[in-house]
Amino acid sequence: MERYYQPEIECAPREEIVAIQNEKLVRQVRHVWDNVPYYRKKMEEKGLTPDDIQSIDDLKKLPFLSKFDLRDAYPYGLLGVDLKDCVRIQSTSGTTGKRVVAFYTQHDIDLWEECCARAITAAGGTNEDVCQVSYGYGLFTGGPGLNGGSHKVGCLTVPTSSGNTDRQIMFIMDLSATILCCTPSYAAYLAERLNEMGYGPDDIPLKAGIFGAEAWSEEMRQDIQNKLGIKAYDIYGLTELSGPGVSFECSAQSGMHINEDHFLAEIVDPDTLEVLPEGSEGELVFTSLDKEAFPLLRYRTRDICRLTREKCPCGRTHVKMAKPRGRSDDMLIIRGVNVFPSQIETVLLNLGYAANYLIIVDRVNNTDTFEVQVEMTPEMFTDNVGEVSEKQRQLVDALKSMLGIRAKVTLVAPKTITRSEGKAVRVIDRRKI
Ligand code: DLL
Numbered sequence: 001m002e003r004y005y006q007p008e009i010e011c012a013p014r015e016e017i018v019a020i021q022n023e024k025l026v027r028q029v030r031h032v033w034d035n036v037p038y039y040r041k042k043m044e045e046k047g048l049t050p051d052d053i054q055s056i057d058d059l060k061k062l063p064f065l066s067k068f069d070l071r072d073a074y075p076y077g078l079l080g081v082d083l084k085d086c087v088r089i090q091s092t093s094g095t096t097g098k099r100v101v102a103f104y105t106q107h108d109i110d111l112w113e114e115c116c117a118r119a120i121t122a123a124g125g126t127n128e129d130v131c132q133v134s135y136g137y138g139l140f141t142g143g144p145g146l147n148g149g150s151h152k153v154g155c156l157t158v159p160t161s162s163g164n165t166d167r168q169i170m171f172i173m174d175l176s177a178t179i180l181c182c183t184p185s186y187a188a189y190l191a192e193r194l195n196e197m198g199y200g201p202d203d204i205p206l207k208a209g210i211f212g213a214e215a216w217s218e219e220m221r222q223d224i225q226n227k228l229g230i231k232a233y234d235i236y237g238l239t240e241l242s243g244p245g246v247s248f249e250c251s252a253q254s255g256m257h258i259n260e261d262h263f264l265a266e267i268v269d270p271d272t273l274e275v276l277p278e279g280s281e282g283e284l285v286f287t288s289l290d291k292e293a294f295p296l297l298r299y300r301t302r303d304i305c306r307l308t309r310e311k312c313p314c315g316r317t318h319v320k321m322a323k324p325r326g327r328s329d330d331m332l333i334i335r336g337v338n339v340f341p342s343q344i345e346t347v348l349l350n351l352g353y354a355a356n357y358l359i360i361v362d363r364v365n366n367t368d369t370f371e372v373q374v375e376m377t378p379e380m381f382t383d384n385v386g387e388v389s390e391k392q393r394q395l396v397d398a399l400k401s402m403l404g405i406r407a408k409v410t411l412v413a414p415k416t417i418t419r420s421e422g423k424a425v426r427v428i429d430r431r432k433i
Contacts, residue, residue, distance in 0.1 A: 002251055002314050005121040005153065006114070009261050010316045017317065020261050022055040024289035029053045029062070032295050035080045038073050039065070039297065056264060059287065059298070060275055066300045067100070070240065074098045080295045081105060091139040092239045099139075102239050103293035109148065111290065115237075115245030115259045116149025122250045122257075122314070123179060123208040123233045127154030130175050134168055134182035134190075135213065136422050137161040141243025142213055146181040149245065155179065162186060162421040165193050176205040184216035184224065184232075185424035188355055191227035192419075201229025210235050212244060214423045215326040215342045219349035221253075234323060240299055241286055247321055252313050255320035262289055265319060266298070267307055270328060281306045283328065284321065302328045332427065334361055335368045337405045341426045344372060347398045353377060356417045362430040371408045372399065375417045 004010045012020075030050045032039050042063040043049070052061055070078065079086075085105050092100040104112070125131060131150040135142025143161055150157040158171055162182065168190060171177060180187065187209055194204060206228055212235035221232050236256050237246040246263050247256035258265050267282040268275055276282045284303045288296050303324040312320060325331075325340050332339045345355050356375035361368060374395060382388065388411055395409040 003121045003124060003126070004316070005118040010118060010257070010318065012261075012317060014317060017260050018056065021264055021289060024261075025056055025059065025264065025287070026050075026053060028287070028289055028295055029297065031080060031292070032297060036078055036295070038069070038077045039063075059264065059266070062287075062298050064273065064285065064298045064300055065296055067302070070100050071098050075101050078294060078296070079103055080291075081293050086293050089139075090141045090144065090239055090243060100239055102242070104242075105292045108242065108291050108293050111262055112145060112242040112245060113148030113152050115242070115248075115262065116145045117152035118149075118259065119210055119233070119235050119245050119248030120146070120149050120153045120155065120179065120181075122248055122316075123210050123231070124251075125150070125153050125155055125179055125208070129153075129155040129178045130158060131155035131179040131181065132158040132160055132168070132171060132175075132177040134160050134162055134180060134186060135244075140422070141237065141239050142181075142183075142422075145237070145243040145245055146210065150179075150181075165190060165421075169194060169197065172204070172206060173199070178205060178207045179210065180206050180208075180228075180230070181210045183213045183420065183422055183424070184211040184220055185214065185355065185420040186422065187211050187224050187228070187232070188220065189419040189421070191224055192354070195227055201227065204229055206230045208233060210248075212236050215324055215330065215340070216355075217342050217346045217349065218323070219346050220355050223349055223354070236321065236324065238301060238303075240294070240296055240301075241288055242291065246286070250312065250314035250316055254312075255308060255322050257312070257316045257318040257320055258307075260318045262291075263287070264289055265307060265321065267305075268300075270300075270302075270304075278307055278309060281325075284324070304328055304331075330427075332359070332361060332429065334370045335405055337403060339370075339403055339405070343402050344399065344426075347395070347402050348374060351395065351398060352380070356419070357426065358417055359427045360430070361427070368431070369408070370405065371410060373410045373412050373417065375412050376414055378414045381414050 033050045086103045088104045133146045137143030209230050209232045225232050233249040235248045237244040247258040249256050264287040266285040270283040284301045305324040306322045358373040360371040392409045399407045
């Protein structure tokens, strides 16, 4: 049976959702105009006033915001309320330049946690569940967001945060945790450890996982589901818009419903910025319709994906986004060819490897070098040189047919590639060092 946290809005007829969006957009543009001089200036430069925005059809007139603006306006330049009305900040784990700092009023926290509660309920969560939150707590939004959502649903919340894998497993087994929230790469690691400790899918009390914060393939979903004996649900979000819960999967597991009463989505061509028709692949752009403290309009996420309004069997009416292929900035350009790490993951899992790999790119004599280190599973580990080179050849061919370019494949012994407890680091690009 499909469960909903707020059925009246999650399953509302399309006209009702559009009416809510129209009303909220007009109000939000006025709020930003009145309170965020940085964005008001951008509107003025385009000759716009709030009166030009009467409905969501006018959205395309508004200027975009990008990560560049966030850095430019750091830390307070995009704040929409007095600092005394803010109750929290969260921040990204950005490795280059300034971190993004997002601000929240109590109202913003409530709506964020509600979005996470919708995701947990869609994964079957009720007040009878034990929900272990193994996303990091602190500045990262994963832990605090799912923690708040879990409280709202009434689950017994186990705030383990990330890391200390043996303790995670102790709590899962001793408290009979039924829902696990963490990154997919950490879920894969927990599954590996549980299996090594002799727990098969039927011994593990978990029934659902809510995994996101990084790109993961359909093959990885199957692998985690089989090893943990659960149904694995994708969840998406970003700090700039609140955190996890901007969109989430339902039982159909075929794309994530965007919480359209709070976030208006567009797909644009990343080069021309032209809005693309439904179904096209492009950059995801979001407008937050009712956030007070950090009200971003037309924010360019750099995530590449597509939207679909096909009717969903779960009964929800909100638009769905496909799994993002990864950020446009995760995309590697190797010898002129676009390569997403998630494509490599697909190849590996299809050939029976686990998602333990590292991509190393460099430039030697003006030519890109491209190496993929792949960890053998214990079952395939062998000292037989002939067998190893046969496996390598098979991988080189499979990668070539997926990507169109040749990689050097190095097979490494089990357990030699560092496991991730949060977002996995899969790429070393020495060209940038
Ligand atoms: O990763 C928020 C989050 C926490 C989402 C927990 C889901 C679960 P940031 O650290 O700001 O926020 O990173 C946001 O991560 O723009 C995407 O590129 C990527 N991302 C997030 N969820 C997914 C997903 C959190 N389900 C950036 N699939 C986003 C693919 C994802 N990429």
